[in-house]
Amino acid sequence: MTGTPPLPPVAPAVTAGLVAALSPRLRKRLDAATAKLAGLPRTGEGDTVRVRIDDGTALELHAPTGRITSPDDIRCACLLAPACVHRAAIATAAPVADIAVPAPATTTAPEEPATPQEQPLTPEQLAAARSLWNAAASALEAGIDGAGAVLQAELLGAAHTARLTGLPRPATAAITVVGRLRAARAADPAYRLADLTTALSELLHTTHALTRADPHDTARHDTAALRGTARRTYRPGGSLRLYGLFTEPVLADSGHAGAVTWTADAEGRLYTVPDVMPGGPERAATAVTRTVRLGDTALTHRELSRAGLALSGATVTPDGRLGAGAAVRAVRATGAAWGEAPLDQLWSTPPAAQAARALDALALPEPQRPPGADLLFLDVTVLGALRETGGEVLVADCGGLPLRLIAADDHPSLAHRDNLRLLAAAPGLALRIVGRIIPAAHPRLALLAAGRPPGRDNVLRTPPGSGHTDIGHDRLQRSDLPPSRPLPGATGMAEAAEAPLHILRRRTDQAAAAGRRTLALPGRDGADAHRLRAAGLRTGAALLGELHRAAADRGRDVFGRLLPADADRFARAWLAASLYADSAARTLCAAAWQDADPPQGGL
Numbered sequence: 001m002t003g004t005p006p007l008p009p010v011a012p013a014v015t016a017g018l019v020a021a022l023s024p025r026l027r028k029r030l031d032a033a034t035a036k037l038a039g040l041p042r043t044g045e046g047d048t049v050r051v052r053i054d055d056g057t058a059l060e061l062h063a064p065t066g067r068i069t070s071p072d073d074i075r076c077a078c079l080l081a082p083a084c085v086h087r088a089a090i091a092t093a094a095p096v097a098d099i100a101v102p103a104p105a106t107t108t109a110p111e112e113p114a115t116p117q118e119q120p121l122t123p124e125q126l127a128a129a130r131s132l133w134n135a136a137a138s139a140l141e142a143g144i145d146g147a148g149a150v151l152q153a154e155l156l157g158a159a160h161t162a163r164l165t166g167l168p169r170p171a172t173a174a175i176t177v178v179g180r181l182r183a184a185r186a187a188d189p190a191y192r193l194a195d196l197t198t199a200l201s202e203l204l205h206t207t208h209a210l211t212r213a214d215p216h217d218t219a220r221h222d223t224a225a226l227r228g229t230a231r232r233t234y235r236p237g238g239s240l241r242l243y244g245l246f247t248e249p250v251l252a253d254s255g256h257a258g259a260v261t262w263t264a265d266a267e268g269r270l271y272t273v274p275d276v277m278p279g280g281p282e283r284a285a286t287a288v289t290r291t292v293r294l295g296d297t298a299l300t301h302r303e304l305s306r307a308g309l310a311l312s313g314a315t316v317t318p319d320g321r322l323g324a325g326a327a328v329r330a331v332r333a334t335g336a337a338w339g340e341a342p343l344d345q346l347w348s349t350p351p352a353a354q355a356a357r358a359l360d361a362l363a364l365p366e367p368q369r370p371p372g373a374d375l376l377f378l379d380v381t382v383l384g385a386l387r388e389t390g391g392e393v394l395v396a397d398c399g400g401l402p403l404r405l406i407a408a409d410d411h412p413s414l415a416h417r418d419n420l421r422l423l424a425a426a427p428g429l430a431l432r433i434v435g436r437i438i439p440a441a442h443p444r445l446a447l448l449a450a451g452r453p454p455g456r457d458n459v460l461r462t463p464p465g466s467g468h469t470d471i472g473h474d475r476l477q478r479s480d481l482p483p484s485r486p487l488p489g490a491t492g493m494a495e496a497a498e499a500p501l502h503i504l505r506r507r508t509d510q511a512a513a514a515g516r517r518t519l520a521l522p523g524r525d526g527a528d529a530h531r532l533r534a535a536g537l538r539t540g541a542a543l544l545g546e547l548h549r550a551a552a553d554r555g556r557d558v559f560g561r562l563l564p565a566d567a568d569r570f571a572r573a574w575l576a577a578s579l580y581a582d583s584a585a586r587t588l589c590a591a592a593w594q595d596a597d598p599p600q601g602g603l
Contacts, residue, residue, distance in 0.1 A: 140512065189410055200578075204574075237316035239314065246305050247473060258276035459482065546573045553566070
C-alpha cells in the first residue's frame with residue numbers, strides 16, 4: 001500500500017469500553033498518548049493497519065468490515081497489553097464509526113398515521129437520555145481543552161446505550177459532538193466553533209426534551225421526532241425522470257466522506273444520489289469521479305450532475321435519497337442546463353419566499369425537513385470581498401440586497417475556499433448560484449455551485465457542456481473569469497455594525513470553547529445585557545444574566561470551602577440562551593431577506 005493508510009473507524013462502544021478499563025493513572029496519560037500515537041508512522045496490509053510505537057512494539061487494528069467493532073480487533077505488542085494505554089489511545093485517535101442498530105430488511109413501510117402515535121419513554125430510554133445529558137453538560141462545563149479522551153469516551157458510551165435503547169437522534173448528536181471536539185483539539189483546518197455549538201445545542205435540546213417530555217402533550221413534545229429514526233426506510237418511488245443539478249463533497253465528523261449529487265424532477269422536487277462511506281478528506285475530494293451506484297448506470301457523479309437519469313422501480317427515503325436496490329433500473333438520459341426547462345423553475349421563486357421556506361424547514365427536526373429545503377437558487381452579481389472576524393467572505397448583489405457567501409467547508413483538500421476567494425476578486429461577475437442558507441441578521445449562504453445566468457454577459461466561463469461549477473470539487477482558474485467590472489459603491493466595503501443578538505451568540509460560543517469558567521469572571525455581563533435591552537431584546541438580556549450567574553454561583557460547605565459548580569444549571573442556562581439566539585436569528589434573517597427585490601433578472 002502506498003501512502004499513509006487512514007485509521008479505520010472505531011465503534012463508540014469499543015472506545016468507551018477501552019477507556020473505562022484503564023486505571024486512574026493511565027487515564028491521566030490518555031490525552032498525551034492519543035496525540036503521540038496519531039502522529040506515528042503506520043502501514044496497511046489488506047484490512048489491517050499497523051502503528052509502530054517503537055522498534056519492537058506495534059499496534060494492529062484489524063477491520064475486516066471496514067471498521068472496528070470489537071476490542072479484540074485492536075491488539076498491542078507491548079508488555080502491559082491488553083491493559084495498556086495504547087489500545088484506548090489509538091481508538092480515541094481513530095474516527096468514530098456510527099454503528100446502526102440492525103433493523104429488518106425492507107424497502108417498504110406502512111403509511112404514517114396522520115396523528116402521531118406517542119409512546120412514553122421506557123425506563124431504559126429515560127436513563128439513557130439522562131446519561132447523555134449529564135455527559136454533554138460535563139463536556140460543556142469543561143470546554144474544548146478539558147473535554148479530553150475520558151469525557152469523549154463517556155459521551156460515546158452514553159451514545160451507544162442510547163442507540164441500543166432506541167434513541168438514534170440524540171445518539172447521533174453525541175457522536176457529532178465528539179467528532180467536533182476532536183477536530184478542535186487537533187487544530188483541524190476545517191473546524192468551526194459554530195459547528196460545535198450547534199452540535200452541543202442539538203444534543204442538549206433533544207435529551208432535555210426527552211427527559212421532561214409529557215406523552216399526553218403532543219403539541220409541545222413529539223417524542224417520536226426526538227427519538228429519531230434508526231435507519232432510513234426506502235419506499236416505492238415508481239418511475240422518475242431526473243435532471244442533474246450539482247454535486248457537493250461530504251466530509252463528516254463520523255469518519256465518513258464522499259459526495260452527494262442533487263437532482264430534480266420536472267416538478268422541481270429534489271432527490272439525492274449519495275456515495276458516502278468511511279473515509280477522510282481524500283475520499284471527499286475524489287468521490288466526484290466515482291461511478292454512481294444506481295441500477296445499471298455507468299456515469300460518475302460529475303457526469304450525473306450535468307446529465308439526466310431515467311429510473312424505474314425507484315425507491316426513495318423521506319429525505320429524498322434514492323435507493324440502489326436490485327429492483328432499481330436506471331439509465332442515462334439527457335440533462336438540462338440551469339437556464340432551461342425544467343430546472344429554470346427553481347430560480348423563479350423570489351428570494352424572500354425561498355428564504356422563508358428554508359427558515360421554516362430549519363425550525364423542524366432534521367428528519368422532518370423536506371429534501372433540499374435549506375437550498376436557495378439565486379441570480380447575483382459579485383460586488384467584492386468583505387472582511388469578517390473569521391476571514392473574508394464574498395459579497396454579492398441579489399436584487400438590491402447585499403448577500404454574503406461563505407465556504408461550505410474550509411478543509412484545504414476541497415476547493416471551496418480557493419474558489420470563493422477567486423470569485424470575490426471579480427466584481428461585476430454575474431452568477432446563477434445554489435447555496436445553503438445560514439440563519440444570521442443578514443442574508444448569508446454557504447456557496448455550493450455556480451453557473452451562468454441566462455441573458456447576461458460578463459459571466460463565468462465553464463467547460464463546454466458543463467454549464468456550472470461545483471464549488472467544492474471543480475477548481476476555478478483565472479482564465480475562467482471575465483475582466484473585472486467594478487460596480488459603483490462596491491469599493492471600500494466595511495462590515496456592518498454587529499447586531500446586538502451576536503453578543504449572546506458570542507457568549508454561548510465562548511462557553512462551548514473555553515468552558516463554564518470563562519463566563520464566571522465578574523463584570524462581564526453588565527454592558528452586554530444593557531445593549532440587548534436597548535435593542536429591545538429583553539428576553540435575551542435576561543437569559544444572558546442567568547447564564548453568567550449559573551457560571552459564577554458556587555455554594556460553600558460547612559467549612560467555607562467552595563463546592564463544585566452546578567453543571568446541570570449551567571447547561572440549562574446555556575441551552576436556553578442558545579435556543580433563543582437560534583430562534584431570534586431566524587426571525588431577523590427572515591426580516592432581512594424581505595428587503596430583497598423579487599425580480600431575478602434585473603440585477
